[in-house]
Amino acid sequence: MERAGGCCLSGVDIPGRRCQDVGLTNRSRPEAARQILQLVRFDLPGSEMSIVLPILAVAFAAFCVWLAVRIVNRGERWAKWTLVGTTVSIPVLCVGSLGPVCWKMAPNRHFRDSRFVRLYARPDGVTLWGHYSDFRSDYYRDLYPIMARPGRVGDLLRWWAELGTDKDVIPMYNKKYIRWGVPTEYR
Secondary structure, three states, rough: EEOOEEEEEEOOOEOOOOOOOOOOOOOHHHHHHHHHHHHOOOOOOOOOOOOOHHHHHHHHHHHHHHHHHHHHHHOOOOOOOOOOOHHHHHHHHHHHHHHHHHHOOOOOOOOOOOOOOOEEEOOOOOOEEEEEEOOOOOOEEEEEEEHHOOHHHHHHHHHHHHHHOOOOEEEOOOOOEEEEEEEEOOO
């Protein structure tokens, strides 16, 4: 399996590397393939399918390169529209999925799984006490600061996040997360 110029597995060379440098030995192809998959594998906490995300990322990158080659070399119109559709649809899908995720993650009015804390205090002395649940996700980290600011876009995102939630649950927006408060008493 080893060649003079580098490491070979099924005809793929890694220039300047010996098979032992990348953790491969002279074994059968299925064993070598398993070793390669272990090299590129990373574990997500609590995930059984930790190889899926890197495979999807590589497939998406390969699709983008293929599409760019079609546009540059042949100037095909369908390839240009596909590229526009792909670049527009990914942010739209991210914002569109924020609402259903918030609806699923927000607690209902009967939530009592956290400790009893002060949720909010007004300047006139009225204090709202209750339980809370934080929602943090790296996928939406760019949207949290927008939701925390006043303005039309922030109002629209807040409306979308609260649309399917319980009306007695109060969302409090921060630049790093959303805290869903479940009030139980006013003092």
